Amino acid sequence: MKITLIQPPTPSSKGRNKSSFNTLVRPFSLFYLAGYLEKHTSFDIEILDFELNKYHDVPVEDVLCSNDSQIFGITATTYTRFEAVKIAKKIKKLFPESWIVTGGVHFMHCAKDTLSRVPEIDIVVRGEGELTLLELAKAINAGADLETVMGISYRRNNEIIDNPDQMVFEGLDDIPTYTKFSYDEYPEYLMDYRKEKIPAISVVSSRGCPNKCIFCPKGGVRYRLRSPKFVVDEIEYYKKKFKIIEAVNFLDLTFTASPPHVTKVCHEIINRKLNIKWWCESRANIPLELLDLMKEAGCCQIAFGIESGSPKILEKISKNVPVENIFDVAKKCSDIGINSRVFFTCSHPDETKKDVKETLNLMAKLGEIGSNPTFGITMIFPGTEIEKIAYSKNILPEDFSWYDHYESDLNNKLETLSNIPLFIDKLTPDMLLRIKEEVVTMLIGNRIVNQKFTDLVKQVFKAIVAGNPSAKHIFNKKLIVRYIMSKLAPNRQ
Structure with a gap:
């Protein structure tokens, strides 16, 4: 199974010039998730960071058109929420059978609002993502019921379901240092x-x-x-x-x-x-x-x-x-x-x-x-x-x-x-x-x-x-x- 983790661009993002004083901070939450999933599964994990210069002026559809992921995970802050929703809508149009999962500091606090207002989003992760996304990916891969996955909200028969909270993740040292990035991309x-x-x-x-x-x-x-x-x-x-x-x-x-x-x-x-x-x-x-x-x-x-x-x-x-x-x-x-x-x-x-x-x-x-x-x-x-x-x-x-x-x-x-x-x-x-x-x-x-x-x-x-x-x-x-x-x-x- 393939999972693509996505960082949306900021609303005013026009790419960052590495020769300027601008800083492009790595998407830590996605790097941690990718490293943890790669360590504990054999799934293929890809990260798409739309803040990068190389995606500036490139339509999202062109970047994603050949993507064969079963799960797309999108993170967002409140400032980038509308950009995240735009990406979710485009993914669902391209791949209607895929699972679109959102998380991060914005979505985790307004799961019901998200699921009731954005039909393209299937699941919201409430809280930190390592344990929850691991459980969720395994459940989807096995065709298991989502009710076994802690820390998620989702729709079932037009009703929004809030599963019990995930336990607090204690194993911070179990997350490997993520190395698959270039400093030239993240100056x-x-x-x-x-x-x-x-x-x-x-x-x-x-x-x-x-x-x-x-x-x-x-x-x-x-x-x-x-x-x-x-x-x-x-x-x-x-x-x-x-x-x-x-x-x-x-x-x-x-x-x-x-x-x-x-x-x-x-x-x-x-x-x-x-x-x-x-x-x-x-x-x-x-x-x-x-x-x-x-x-x-x-x-x-x-x-x-x-x-x-x-x-x-x-x-x-x-x-x-x-x-x-x-x-x-x-x-x-x-x-x-x-x-x-x-x-x-x-x-x-x-x-x-x-x-x-x-x-x-x-x-x-x-x-x-x-x-x-x-x-x-x-x-x-x-x-x-x-x-x-x-x-x-x-x-x-x-x-x-x-x-x-x-x-x-x-x-x-x-x-x-x-x-x-x-x-x-x-x-x-x-x-x-x-x-x-x-x-x-x-x-x-x-x-x-x-x-x-x-x-x-x-x-x-x-x-x-x-x-x-x-x-x-x-x-x-x-x-x-x-x-x-x-x-x-x-x-x-």
Whole structure:
């Protein structure tokens, strides 16, 4: 039996140029699934990543027309959901007898909505896919009843069936390092805001997240760790395979959730003398002494999800990190030479202008000590507490579907992802627009806009000197504001 796993393109994807600063991250979920299935079955597994340059401007039908798979597995985020549905419809038209299975952070949280609105999709995998897709593939291959497969939703006699949840996957070290890809296809670069682009590779050292932030579709899943040795074995493998690798991006949802685990990973890196730089994401509750070890092991940037400077809002959104901790951790990072990116959002439930002022004050203080602030508007994702609140406040109408066409002028004005609803509560759209412009003014005044903007100004100035008349229009105030606002939007999913 053959299985094809598919990554849809982002709505604005037009291919990525490997010579630019753009990074094309490997589709980790599909690589993990493929590696696990290949290890435990004799099935033929293929991956189609429509983000790759080679598929740009090539019709999906042309790519798939000779595919003889029995199962097509499609992953998606909420941002790519419509592209995933388009692909599912085209596959079903080409191969009506095939099984179309969807999963990933979007589909897993809205199985009923998906199956009731998209008839081309046969099955939705709820939760992580390794165990479930293995069971499902074996059942389909054997002609067995789907009721034996845990963790799926499907239709039977026009009724949507939700099988019991799959057990939590514990065997993270049982997933082999996936090697069937070329670095030329997935050029990955990281910037430390001071130097040129750095050739990098992404690695995951854990799954799940112990935190339950009300806006995040990925939280609340039991936190599990890969063994530190296995993690660094993978880094070392990629460093030897791709000779140019100089940095690692840890894609864990909260890399520092287990300080003992981080300590062991750091010691593995140091003891093996890998001499790499690395990035991670964290809450601002890291033990300060751990930061010293992380720096010694090569950590040069941490992204912190701060969200708000208001203690009231931090408690409301289940962030529960004291503002004092945030400043202390950022100051420590600055003192020892770790760049800190700090993510803020506004328009949380019951947030007022007073709360926003506290956020802007904290942003300014962090900017003054060298942090790089990023600012956006709270978005609504399926499966989150914020989604439930949005329904209760009629921010989302009762008959809302994630598969109805959605595009808002407000999203465009605020420079956020265009097809994801915003949580608009106490702060009106006009207030949010003024807040964003105030943020831009503050960042320019404090000279804490990131290096990308500085580089842009330099490029435009050179173009003007070279006699390019169109470059002068870049210095139009509105264009500058729009550019910076687009760079400030966190777009985290």
